Each structure stands twice: as C-alpha cells, then as structure tokens.
Amino acid sequence: MSDNPYLDSVPEELSKSDFVQQIKSTPDFAGVPMTNRIAKVGELFVPMDYMYTVYDLLLRAIRTTYLTITMLDTIRQIQGLRQESVSSFATEAESGSILGVPGVGKSSTVRRCLSLIPQCVTHSEYNGKPFYKKQILHLFVECPSDCSVKTLAYSIIAAVDRAIGSEYFRFAAKQSRLSASALVTQVKIICLNHAVGVIVVDEIQNAIQTAVHNKQVRPLIKFLVELVNETCTSIYFIGTSEAEQLFCRQEHLQRRTRGLRLLPLRPDAGYRQFLEQIWQFQITEKYMPLTDRVANLIYDHSGGIPSYIMQIFQQGQAQTIQAEREQMDEKLLKQGIELLNLSVPKKFPTGISLSDFTVSEVVSEPAALPEQSRQDELTQGKPQVVPRLYANPRGRKAVIRNNLDLIELWKRKQETEKTVQGMENLGLIERGLP
Known part of the structure; x- marks a missing residue:
C-alpha cells in the first residue's frame, strides 16, 4: 500500500511472456466455410517485440500521473481552475509520442496494450474509510479529421462518458455558446475529478494539419500543454511522421513529444520470423512453402510494413480460391499484389526499425541521429529521411x-x-x- 488509492489501483506490469500470450490473436477455422475464412485471417494478430516497449511506456505514464498528484492536490487544483487562479504545487506529468509510417501497427498495438489495463476503477472505501471516486486510468481519443481545440475537447469529454457512463457531453453540448476556453476548463476539471491517468490522442496529424490550415497552431499547442501541466494527466500522441514537423518547430512540444519513431521491418531475421508466423495460417487445401524468393517478393512490394504484408497474404489466398486452385503460388500472389496497388514511400523519416527490437537474432543499427543532424532537424523543423530497403538488389548490374x-x-x-x-x-x- 502506498497511501495513495490512485496509485494502488494501477496493476503490476506483466512479464513479457504473459504479455505476448494475452495480446496475440489467432483465427479458429473450425466449421467455417472456405469463402468465409479469408475474413477470419484478418483476426490474426502477431505480437512483435516493440509492442512490449509500448506497453511499458503507457503503464509508466499512468504511474507517473499518480505519483505526481495526491488527492489533496486534486481538490486544490480543481478549486484553482474554478477560480481561474494558477496553482504551482504540482510537478509535470509524463508526455510523449509514438509516431511512425502508416501500417506499422501503432494504433492497434496501443489499443491492445490498454486493454490489459483496467480502464475504470470504482472506489467506495480506502484504508477502512469512505472514499467515493470513479477513477479513469486511461482514455483513447481519436482526433477528428476537422479537429480544432473545441472538437478535440469534446472528443475527450465523450471518451470519459464512454468509460464511466456519465453525461458530461450532453451537458456541455447544451451550452451552445460555450467558448473554447470555458470548454477547455471543463475538460481539465473532469480529468481531475476522475483522476485520469493517461490520455492517448490518436491520429494527431489530423489536428496539426487543421491547425496549420486555419492558423490555429498556438491555441492547439496551448491547450495540449495546459492539459498536461494543470491536470498532471499524462498524454501520449499517436500518429504519422507528419506530426514530427510541427513538434520539431515548437519549443513547447519538443521535449513533451519525445518517444518512439517507428519504421518498417528490415529484410532480416525479424521480418522472416514475422512472415513465418502468419504463413502457417493458410486456408487453401494445400500448403505453399515459404521460400526465399517468395519472402523477397513480399518484402519488395510491402516495404516491410506489417499491415501491407498481411494484406498481400490475404489477397494471395483470395486469388487462389477465386481461381479454384488448391494451392497458392507465386503467380497468384503477384495477381493479389497488383490488385492491392500498394504504394510504399521511397524514403522514410529517420527512426528505429521494428527489427531493432528483436535483440536475439538481429544486429541493430544505431537509431539515434548524430548530434549535429538532430540540431539541424530541430532548427529547421524538417525530419531527416532515409531510403527504403529492398530484399532484391535494385538498379542495373555492375x-x-x-x-x-x-x-x-x-x-x-x-x-x-x-x-x-x-x-x-x-x-x-x-x-x-x-
């Protein structure tokens, strides 16, 4: 016991083996017609080593929130917000970001990690004394495509309602003339009332694109920074590398948005291990062996992006069934690839490959930028880029x-x-x- 009911409600961290067992998902084809099995392949979720790092980051963010502020601090902070006075007793909570190439599995991984942590804990007593509180350990908010400060605030309020069954959104929506600043204050008070541990804002690049287009960058940044500082709630941003450009240009966000910058798998042992795990879930009558030639073909058209690899695997089998063939082959696989019309960038922002988290078989390359390059990146607001990799050598022969x-x-x-x-x-x- 820590004499802190909020902190005591946070579960112990799972071991890596237990974590893997709980987040993995394998389809059951028993009794399912052949034509319906393709959709069930989409239920397959293969745990990767980087996912445990994401789980650890989120759990530590929640703990940091409850180490930062006590029950008495919460009461004082709420009173300060209502009286529009600034309190200075609380230290800053944790914040960061997980950015990366679309399709590497950021959102799905975060959702599965959060599913292992109770979202709401209802307190009735603590240490033998009455203590009534609905504590929210985490919120997952999807940024609308037309996001502004007000719509992002409404999204957070709606997420609170879904978590605890409250009606904050209905009351806020009734106040049609509520200003953005007043709505933001309500969000802060709600977060303090329910001791929100961490808020995960997904698709953050949507908010940034809208803010830049409408020249609302500063209000958006002010809202996000105040939410961390004045509620002591940890915040993590999930999105594509587009968000990095604004993060690098804004001093207030540089240190608050550090975190993982995820790149696709390299054509190495980590990639082959991932492909072998999904390859065993073929639904055709005969099994197609996974050769180096096939593995290289899939890599060159997927760029090592897990989502694209899964789509190629599914579509290849779909083409096999439509052709009434018993076994998938390279030709049918190519037909599926052509049908998908996948577009993989020729260059990626600098980051860390998903392969770098596999420590047993893969020799990792340094993920950090040289100091001078990092300084240039922060100064210019333009993240460095690296060329994508191919399994088969590109260009003319020597x-x-x-x-x-x-x-x-x-x-x-x-x-x-x-x-x-x-x-x-x-x-x-x-x-x-x-």
Whole structure:
C-alpha cells in the first residue's frame, strides 16, 4: 500500500511472456466455410517485440500521473481552475509520442496494450474509510479529421462518458455558446475529478494539419500543454511522421513529444520470423512453402510494413480460391499484389526499425541521429529521411570495367592527384606547361 488509492489501483506490469500470450490473436477455422475464412485471417494478430516497449511506456505514464498528484492536490487544483487562479504545487506529468509510417501497427498495438489495463476503477472505501471516486486510468481519443481545440475537447469529454457512463457531453453540448476556453476548463476539471491517468490522442496529424490550415497552431499547442501541466494527466500522441514537423518547430512540444519513431521491418531475421508466423495460417487445401524468393517478393512490394504484408497474404489466398486452385503460388500472389496497388514511400523519416527490437537474432543499427543532424532537424523543423530497403538488389548490374577505365583508376586511388599521376604514368594524359 502506498497511501495513495490512485496509485494502488494501477496493476503490476506483466512479464513479457504473459504479455505476448494475452495480446496475440489467432483465427479458429473450425466449421467455417472456405469463402468465409479469408475474413477470419484478418483476426490474426502477431505480437512483435516493440509492442512490449509500448506497453511499458503507457503503464509508466499512468504511474507517473499518480505519483505526481495526491488527492489533496486534486481538490486544490480543481478549486484553482474554478477560480481561474494558477496553482504551482504540482510537478509535470509524463508526455510523449509514438509516431511512425502508416501500417506499422501503432494504433492497434496501443489499443491492445490498454486493454490489459483496467480502464475504470470504482472506489467506495480506502484504508477502512469512505472514499467515493470513479477513477479513469486511461482514455483513447481519436482526433477528428476537422479537429480544432473545441472538437478535440469534446472528443475527450465523450471518451470519459464512454468509460464511466456519465453525461458530461450532453451537458456541455447544451451550452451552445460555450467558448473554447470555458470548454477547455471543463475538460481539465473532469480529468481531475476522475483522476485520469493517461490520455492517448490518436491520429494527431489530423489536428496539426487543421491547425496549420486555419492558423490555429498556438491555441492547439496551448491547450495540449495546459492539459498536461494543470491536470498532471499524462498524454501520449499517436500518429504519422507528419506530426514530427510541427513538434520539431515548437519549443513547447519538443521535449513533451519525445518517444518512439517507428519504421518498417528490415529484410532480416525479424521480418522472416514475422512472415513465418502468419504463413502457417493458410486456408487453401494445400500448403505453399515459404521460400526465399517468395519472402523477397513480399518484402519488395510491402516495404516491410506489417499491415501491407498481411494484406498481400490475404489477397494471395483470395486469388487462389477465386481461381479454384488448391494451392497458392507465386503467380497468384503477384495477381493479389497488383490488385492491392500498394504504394510504399521511397524514403522514410529517420527512426528505429521494428527489427531493432528483436535483440536475439538481429544486429541493430544505431537509431539515434548524430548530434549535429538532430540540431539541424530541430532548427529547421524538417525530419531527416532515409531510403527504403529492398530484399532484391535494385538498379542495373555492375559493369565489369577494364583496369585502365577512368572509374576504376579513381576507385583504386580515391584522390585526384594520385589518379592524375596514375593516368600520366599510363600515358593516358599529358600535363601542359604551367
């Protein structure tokens, strides 16, 4: 017991093996007609090593909230908000972001991680004394595409109602003339009343795109920063790398939005292990072996993005069933790929590959940017980019050149003066008089 009912309500962290067992999902094809099995393949969820890191981040964020503020602090903070006075007793809660390429599984992973943590705890007593409180450990909010400060605030209020069955949204909606600042104050009071542990804001790039378009960047940033500072509620942002551009340009958000920057799998052991796990769930009559050629084909068209890999796997089987074939083959797989018309970026923002979380078989490359590059990124607001990887070598095959070829001479010398000297020795050039 910690003499803090909020903190005592947070469950102990699961071991990695227990975590994997609880979040994985495998389809059951028993008694399901062949044509309906393709949809059930979509129920397959393969745990990856990075997901446990996300789970750990979210659970620590919740604990940080309850270590930051006590019950007495909550009462004082609510009174301060109602009287529009600023309180300075509370320290800052944790905040961060999980950004990455679309399709790497950010939102689905966060949802599954949060499903392992109770969302609402109803207190009636604590340490033998009456204590009535509906505590909310986490909220998941999806940013509307036309998001503004008011609509984001309404989304948070609606998420509270879904969690505890309250009617805050109905009361707030009745006040049609409620200003954005007044609505934001209501959100802060609600978060304090129910001791919200962490708010996860998904698709944050929508809010940023709208804010930039409507020139509302500063009000949006002010709202998000105040929510962290004045309620001591931890916040995590989920979205694509587009959000990083604004995060880097705004000083208030640079340190508050640090976190994971996820890139697709590399064509390595981590990718092969993921593919082998889903490959066993073929629904055709005969099993198609997973060869290096097939694995490379799928990687080159999916870019190592897990969502695309799953789509190719499903569509390949769909083409097999429609062709009334017993076994999927490379030709049918290619037909499925053409039908999907997947578009993989040729360059990705700098980050950490999903493969880097596999420590047993994969040798990780440094994920951090050099200090100077990082400073340039923060100064210019333009994240660095890296080219995407391919399993099969791209471009023309290397040409075998003669030893007297100028390019070969340069490769051997690597210095202009030495190259010129070598060409002179071979009688390929003559130096003029100075």
